[in-house]
Amino acid sequence: xxxxxxxxxxxxxxxxxxxxxxxxxxxxxxxxxxxxxxxxxxxxxxxxxxxxxxxxxxxxxxxxxxxxxxxxxxxxxxxxxxxxxxxxxxxxxxxxxxxxxxxxxxxxxxxxxxxxxxxxxxxxxxxxxxxxxxxxxxxxxxxxxxxxxxxxxxxxxxxxxxxxxxxxxxxxxxxxxxxxxxxxxxxxxxxxxxxxxxxxxxxxxxxxxxxxxxxxxxxxxxxxxxxxxxxxxxxxxxxxxxxxxxxxxxxxxxxxxxxxxxxxxxxxxxxxxxxxxxxxxxxx
Amino acid sequence: xxxxxxxxxxxxxxxxxxxxxxxxxxxxxxxxxxxxxxxxxxxxxxxxxxxxxxxxxxxxxxxxxxxxxxxxxxxxxxxxxxxxxxxxxxxxxxxxxxxxxxxxxxxxxxxxxxxxxxxxxxxxxxxxxxxxxxxxxxxxxxxxxxxxxxxxxxx
Numbered sequence: 001x002x003x004x005x006x007x008x009x010x011x012x013x014x015x016x017x018x019x020x021x022x023x024x025x026x027x028x029x030x031x032x033x034x035x036x037x038x039x040x041x042x043x044x045x046x047x048x049x050x051x052x053x054x055x056x057x058x059x060x061x062x063x064x065x066x067x068x069x070x071x072x073x074x075x076x077x078x079x080x081x082x083x084x085x086x087x088x089x090x091x092x093x094x095x096x097x098x099x100x101x102x103x104x105x106x107x108x109x110x111x112x113x114x115x116x117x118x119x120x121x122x123x124x125x126x127x128x129x130x131x132x133x134x135x136x137x138x139x140x141x142x143x144x145x146x147x148x149x150x151x152x153x154x155x156x157x158x159x160x161x162x163x164x165x166x167x168x169x170x171x172x173x174x175x176x177x178x179x180x181x182x183x184x185x186x187x188x189x190x191x192x193x194x195x196x197x198x199x200x201x202x203x204x205x206x207x208x209x210x211x212x213x214x215x216x217x218x219x220x221x222x223x224x225x226x227x228x229x230x231x232x233x234x235x236x237x238x239x240x241x242x243x244x245x246x247x248x249x250x251x252x253x254x255x256x257x258x259x260x261x262x263x264x265x266x267x268x269x270x271x272x273x274x275x276x277x278x279x280x281x282x283x284x
Numbered sequence: 285x286x287x288x289x290x291x292x293x294x295x296x297x298x299x300x301x302x303x304x305x306x307x308x309x310x311x312x313x314x315x316x317x318x319x320x321x322x323x324x325x326x327x328x329x330x331x332x333x334x335x336x337x338x339x340x341x342x343x344x345x346x347x348x349x350x351x352x353x354x355x356x357x358x359x360x361x362x363x364x365x366x367x368x369x370x371x372x373x374x375x376x377x378x379x380x381x382x383x384x385x386x387x388x389x390x391x392x393x394x395x396x397x398x399x400x401x402x403x404x405x406x407x408x409x410x411x412x413x414x415x416x417x418x419x420x421x422x423x424x425x426x427x428x429x430x431x432x433x434x435x436x437x438x439x
Contacts, residue, residue, distance in 0.1 A: 001326045007285050008304030008350050030351075037346050038328045040305075050304065054351060078340075102416025103397055104331060107340040108347065186329055188415060 003040035007049040014138050014165055017053050021163040022140055024049045029165060031074055034101070034109035035117035059167060060110075064089050068173055073112025073166040077101070080111055091282065092177025092195060096127040099181055101188045112166040115151070118158045118218065120254065121189030125152055125219030127179055129211030130195040133171040139164035155217030155254075176200065176283025180275045182214075182267050184258060190214045191259050192267040196275035198234060198283045205229050205238075205280070210272055212246065215253050215264045222249040225272060234280035243273035289353045293318070294362030302349045309333040309344035311352075312359055320360040320389045324418070331417035334390035335359050341397040343416070360389035363396070372396060372434045381430030383421035391417050395431045405435045 009024070011017035021027050028047040030036050031054045039045040053059070053074070060074035064085040071080060080086055080097035087094045100106055100114070100123050114124045115135060127133075128148040135146045139161050151159050160166070174197050181193035192214040199207035208226040213219040222245070229242035246268050253261030289300045293316055300315055312321045312335065323345055324332035333345045336358040344357075363370035369377065372395050382388045391414065398405055398413035405413065410431045411424070419427060 002307055002310065003305045006304055008287060008348075010350075030348075033348065033351065034328065034346060037307075037348065041307075041326060041345075050348075052351065102331070103394060103413055104334055104341050104343045104416045105328070107397075108342050 001041045003037070004043060004046045006040075006047055008052065009049060010052045011056060013056060014053070014059070014167055017051050017056070017165050018138060018140055018163055020049075020051045021165070024051070027051050029053055029116070031113045032076065032108040032110045033113075034105055035113060035119060053165065059112075062086065064173070066173070069093070069171045071111055071169045071171065073168055074110050075112075077106035077109050077111070077114075078103075081106065089173035090131065090171055090177065092174065092179050092197070092279070093127055093131065093171055096123050096179040096195065099123050099179060099183075099190075099193075105188070111169060115169065116158060116160060116166055118152055118156050119189070120155055120217055120219070121184070121187075121191070121214050122219075123179070123181060123190050123193050123213065126190075126193050126195040126211035126213040127177075128169070128171070129219055129221050130197045130209045131171050131174055131177065131211075132209065133169055135166055136168045136170065137164040137166050143167070145170075149221065152218040157218075174199075176279050178275045178278035178282065180271050180278070182271060192264050192271055194268065194271040194275040196272065196279040198229070198276060198279040200234065200280070200283045203233055204231065205234050208242075208276075210246070210276070212249060212268050212272070215250050215261070215268050217252075217254060220249045222246045222268075222272065224248040229276065234276070234283075236277070239273055239276045239280070243269050243276065246272050287350050287353075289349050291352050291354065292356045294358060300349070304348060304350050306349040307345055308335070308337075308342075308347040308349050308352050308357070311349040312344060312357070318359050318361050322386055322389055324386065324390075329416075329418065330387070330390070331394060331414075332387045332390040334393040334417065336393060336396065339400075341394050358393075360392060363392065370396075371437065372399070372431065375434035375437070376427075376430045379426050379430040379433055381422075381426045387417060387419045391419065391427055391431075395434065398431060399435045403435055403438070405432060407432055410435075
């Protein structure tokens with residue numbers, strides 16, 4: 001299978017990409033293309049034009065100021081998983097990147113592309129929510145920053161305007177984090193993925209955030225479960241009690257041939273329990 | 285609108301005039317005539333079309349030829365040297381690492397990256413590394429054995 005016909009434009013800068021997106025009818029951005037090209041081959045997407053940002057210089061850098069990481073939109077999953085700054089400052093993010101797809105997918109897919117595509121089975125969104133990340137995007141009106149909690153709007157839908165380009169993601173560093181997923185055996189997408197962050201203060205859980213993808217159309221924060229763990233030790237009983245609250249986060253679980261909505265919601269509880277235990281151990 | 289694409293395939297510089305929608309796997313098979321790169325699933329899952337692009341394993345059914353402009357591409361045909369098979373190819377031969385052989389080019393190209401990243405790859409490392417390559421004959425046993433053995437022999 002091959003995609004339907006389209007015009008191809010290679011942007012040399014973010015400004016040029018924004019201009020092309022603004023002026024060309026029905027144009028889509030492509031970088032690694034690992035969400036878009038499969039959809040185009042199935043003719044599920046038939047854009048009239050592609051604007052390739054894959055070679056814009058400087059957009060794949062990864063840096064750290066000690067408190068947070070700034071990851072360029074074109075950083076591949078492999079480069080995020082391997083970067084010393086990510087592995088040291090935010091091991092959960094490296095773990096999330098390493099859990100995406102397979103070697104070949106991770107070599108081409110980019111963090112900006114994954115976030116912009118906002119697939120319910122993508123791995124990054126849960127981590128971005130749990131870590132409190134911010135997406136930086138440039139559009140016709142200039143640059144703006146979007147909190148992860150405002151970024152994911154619905155299934156395959158984000159807060160980005162049609163002519164906005166993600167340039168980077170700022171991710172606060174966190175030692176006490178873990179990302180665990182139930183992997184679809186063929187596609188490697190997350191049937192359910194849980195990103196948990198735990199901060200300890202004198203043995204008690206002082207802060208907790210839990211992001212979950214795969215259950216509903218967009219990744220969500222399980223606030224009730226996170227709140228239930230705070231204010232006491234991260235004991236097995238308290239973690240189990242907190243994980244039992246994740247159902248509150250799901251308005252309408254989605255099902256497919258592989259996993260029903262009910263099964264996905266159940267898995268979310270199981271994986272939340274496991275992810276919280278690992279995150280708490282790392283925080284300590 | 286057609287585009288000029290220049291790439292180096294197995295060490296030889298080539299130039300093509302292509303439609304933007306041409307996939308790298310089709311460029312390799314139909315334009316260059318290298319049919320060792322197989323197309324299995326067409327949904328970016330099976331990995332039989334894996335080639336090295338600038339040294340990294342990629343699924344060539346999920347790369348547009350225009351995106352590969354300026355890149356160095358290595359296919360299964362480019363692995364063997366003047367002195368015979370590549371060590372991973374030889375190891376597949378020695379360990380009977382294939383049955384029908386359709387997935388084998390992709391398996392070997394991914395194995396190049398697995399052993400490049402982890403020269404002493406264990407059975408578990410290899411199984412994890414082959415997540416993006418599907419074989420419907422062997423049950424993977426001899427494929428994994430071939431790659432582990434190639435690593436143990438210094439690739």
